[in-house]
Structure formats: structure tokens, C-alpha cells
Amino acid sequence: VREQTNVNMADVARQAGVSTATVSRALRDMPGVSIATRDRIRRIADDLSYVVSPEASGLASGSTGRVAAVVPSIDIWYFATMLAGIESVLRRADLDLLVYHVENAAERERFFDRLPARRKVDAVVVIAMPLPEQEAERLDLMGVQVVVAGGQLRDYPHVRIDDIEVAHQVVEHFTHLGHTRIAMIRTSDPAGSTWAGDLARTHGFRMAMDQAGLELDDDLIVTVPYAVDGGADAMDQLLSMAKPPTAVFAYSDEVAAGALRSLRRANLAVPEQMSICGVDNHPIADLLDLTTVHQPVEAQGAAAGQILVDIIEGRTPQQQQLVFPTHLVVRATTGPPPPDADR
């Protein structure tokens, strides 16, 4: 066995013209790299006398038996349910789950900066949140495997829904009911990071409106912080427009719940005067009789957990890019637009 040299993975990546993630994957025989590329990377690594360090290649040994889950919030239903799904699979494989709540961009950076060096875990599952590029590279270099649940980052194995399709399902439902003036409540990160789910749903909304031949004023897309109160504020804002929408696509059921509260306080009848549709099929959707797009959250967590178990136990995961289907659940908050809605 050769000793580790001063050459690092970034040198190999630079010479091969690929990312460090691809180098890491090629040298560890992970899928997602073509045979030609893999062989080329290996030749370059050989030429440079680069050897994957035992630490970096030691994934299969499951040296710590622990997985870190990184979440932007523990007590929001979506993240808690994702954690429950991941934990259920890890537990059966006798792996332990460490939970890290990183609240903002600075904490996120610090977390990803410190985690790899301490070798606390074999793998990290990032739940539906951004991962700074520089920190992703560092994880690659240290051989900490990254799996993404509820989103997509770089070429990491991931489990998610199709957020563009989600937006299409909502817009199609509204247009079939006869709505033409449709708004969207999207959500923002206080630190200004972009979140894949929000970007994709907003993009999908624009696409679907365009495909339906409907005009989309910029002020019909309202951006608020993720929270019930954010949804309430956004609806207040939409109601104050000279010509309010007749239907609203809310980023999530929690955001929709806040919007419903504003409608109730404004004494507007739902769906007679305003239709609203959320996303998730959160338990409150049933309680509020809210029309929504169902996504299987716990199942996504369990699938991400299975990928983690496979990787840690040295197997190639059967599937590395899982996209779970979503479907509309029609309840009592959507209906045809009011008869006077036409200009």
C-alpha cells in the first residue's frame, strides 16, 4: 500500500477537468461516472501518485456507525417527518442518527466546515437545504458521503419530488376550474440563499402559466419568509391589490394555513371568493379541508435512509436519484372563480 502523498484530490480533478466529487466517485467505484471517465481519472491519479487516504476510502468499513442529518428546522412537520423516515431505516441497520439544526447561512457554513475534520460520521444527509459549494468540496475531499433528501445538490445521490410538476398540477387544477388570475406565494430564506424547492416550484409556476396562455403580472408572485404568518401577510398583500387574484398557489400547506386565516379575518368565503391550494398534504390540510398536492415525505426519508445504509455497508445503492410522484388532493378550498371575476 502506497503512502498518501502531497497530491490531493483537487489536483487530480484539475488535471482531469472534472469536479472533486467525480474524482471521489471514480476512485471509489461509485456509479454516476462513465467507464471512460473513470479510467481516465484513475490514470491521472496514478500518474500523480494520488492515493485515496484510508480515511477517505474507509466508508465501507462504517467506521463510526453514525449518520448526520442536517436540517434548517427540527420542529417543522416536513423536516420532522423526513427525519422520522430516515431514522426508521437507519435504526433497522443499527446505525445512529445525529441531528444538527443549522439555522442560517453562517451556521451552515460553520457546520460543514467543522464536521468532516472531526470524523464524527460516515455520511451526511442534507434535508432540503442549500449546501455551500466550498463546503461540499471539503466533504468530498474528506470522503464523507453526502445524500440529499427532499432536493437535489450537485451530483449527490438524492430523493425528491418533481417540484416543477407540483406547480403544473396546481395550475392545471385552477385552470380547469376556470381561473385565469392566479397568484403564487413563494418563500424566502432570510439569509438570501436559494432553495431548490422554491426555485423549482416558482419556475414551474411560470412555465405552467405560460403553457396555459395566461398572463402573469410580477406582483402576482409574493415572496414571504417561510411560516404560517408569512402566508397570512402574503394573502393580505394579494387582497390589497387593485385587482386581486381569484386563486392562490401557496408554497406549502403551512403557508396556505396562514393565508386561510387572513381570508377568514377578511370575511372572504373560500372557495366562493378565493380558491387556495397548498403543497405537502400536511396533517393540517385534512383538518382545514385544504386542497393540496400530496407528497410522500416519510417515504422520501426512508428512501434516503436506504441509500445511506447501502453506501455505509459498502453496497452500491440500487437507485441514486429517486423522484417520488405527487398528486392533487381536492378538498374544500378550491372551486370555480366568482362569476364577476371576468373583467
Place this chain on the structure above:
Amino acid sequence: VREQTNVNMADVARQAGVSTATVSRALRDMPGVSIATRDRIRRIADDLSYVVSPEASGLASGSTGRVAAVVPSIDIWYFATMLAGIESVLRRADLDLLVYHVENAAERERFFDRLPARRKVDAVVVIAMPLPEQEAERLDLMGVQVVVAGGQLRDYPHVRIDDIEVAHQVVEHFTHLGHTRIAMIRTSDPAGSTWAGDLARTHGFRMAMDQAGLELDDDLIVTVPYAVDGGADAMDQLLSMAKPPTAVFAYSDEVAAGALRSLRRANLAVPEQMSICGVDNHPIADLLDLTTVHQPVEAQGAAAGQILVDIIEGRTPQQQQLVFPTHLVVRATTGPPPPDADR
């Protein structure tokens, strides 16, 4: 330093006529043991040549830097919020949180059976769930410190609310409104374990009814599995009575939410025909305009986290038995009984 002998903590406990928990506490200079008892236990330990093993006494060294949280569910708001509170404090102290979901009595037993021997953690926080007596003894013997959040077990340090007071706050609210026929929806564990919170709220309910001089038929206390659907079933059961109650105390807001759904489906006006009050001040309580008893869940988690940090860092926690106050939040689901409610 003397070597560990064959004498174990149970021998010391037996001879001293105290629990192993008390022995453990006395030998580690933890509070909660009188000076006289501590000195007596130490003499007995000396006589028996018992020495706390380095493992068992190594808490202050923070040997693993990890805490295990054991929860009956990750994705129920109460537990997720408690975890968030605990994690926030551990994170600041640079301690890691392992999360274990144990679903039933068998898993609970297996978990507590296996955890100590593996020395994975310095401490365990048990969140509002039963802990088998035998396993508690084992944790004591291995020197794994136990802290309880949202409940009370043996003489462990704990953080909780006063569940008896909660029941009094609800019953007083109902009686002030004029209700005399008051029901309670309590919750059960499928495995038949007793949960401290449920027992105390039920006991408090009986006490408060008695103090108010009100009759309490046995069929006015309905027991259902903890879930929204459980609440719905319980309300259906209460509505089918020859003489239904006019006010219902639900174990939690989630249970109350299910009960509200049943009332809506039965076309009964709330609160005109039926009053309902939950417990928690869960975010859905605001959305459903539900009257409830507020309890500070995240703060309880944070306080439990602080006790854990103090213990692991070798300090005596400032407070070991914290009882957080609760208060009634009156919203739209409680009002006077219907005029025809008198017999």
C-alpha cells in the same frame, strides 16, 4: 486508585436500603441525597470496597460528547419541538444529539437494554415516555445519566409542566362558563404502558370535577389512541351518548382537532352546541381558533438541555426539578352551554 471489585452498585443499594439511583447520586456528589444518607452510603461502599468504575464515574470527562434523546415519535409536533429545544442548547455547548425513536414497549426495552453497554453517549434524555424499571436500574449501574423532559420518572432530574394544574385550568374555565356535564378525552398506549402526563391529567380532571361538586359518569372519560383520528372517534362516541356532555377536555390540541372535525361533520355548532378545549397551544390551535392550555414546549426542551450540559461538563445543575407554568388561552371553541342543556 483501587481496582473495581466484584461488588456492584446493587449490593451497596441493598445494604443501604436505597435505590441504585440514590447510590449512584451519592457517590457522584449529585444533589437530591441528604448529607446523612450520602455519608452512610459512602461508608457502606467503603466497607464493601466498592469503587465507582471509571466508566460509571466518567461523566464529567464528557467522554463521548453525545447525548441520546429517546422519543416515542419524531414527527409529532410536541416531540419535535422538545428535540429542537434540547438541540439548541447542546449545540451551543458543542455536544451532539443522537435521536432514537422507540415505537413500542418491546423496542423501548431493547433500546435501554443495549444503549448503556455500548457507551455511545454520556447521557440520555427521555422525552415524556415510560422507562421500564429494570432498564432504569441498568442505566444507573452503567453511570449513564438520565434526564427527563416533559414528565417525571423516579428521582431523575426533570423538566415538566404540572398536569394536574392543567386539568384544573380547563375544568375551571368550563365551570365558569356554566358547564356541568364535562367529558375528557384521554389517550392510551397500544402496549398498555402508563404515561405520566395522561395519568396526571386524568387524575387532575377527577379532582377538579370533585372540587367543583360535579358528577362524573365513567362514560364521560373516553380513552383513545393518541392521534387526530383518535380524537375524532372519541367525539363520535361522546355524541352517541343518551345525554352527551356540553364541554370536552381533550388531552391535546391534536386530539381536539380530530374532535372538532367530528363536530363539523355532525353539523354541530362550536361553541354554541359543544365547547372544546385542548392542551399545548400547538400551532394548529391558532389556526383552528381552538381554546387551549398553553405549555412552553421548546423552553422545557432547552431547560432539559441545560441540565444535560451541566451534568456532562461536571457541574451540578442549578435546578433539577423544573416545573413550567401553563395558562389558558381562550379562543373561539369555548362558550356557555346551550340553554336547553339543563335537565
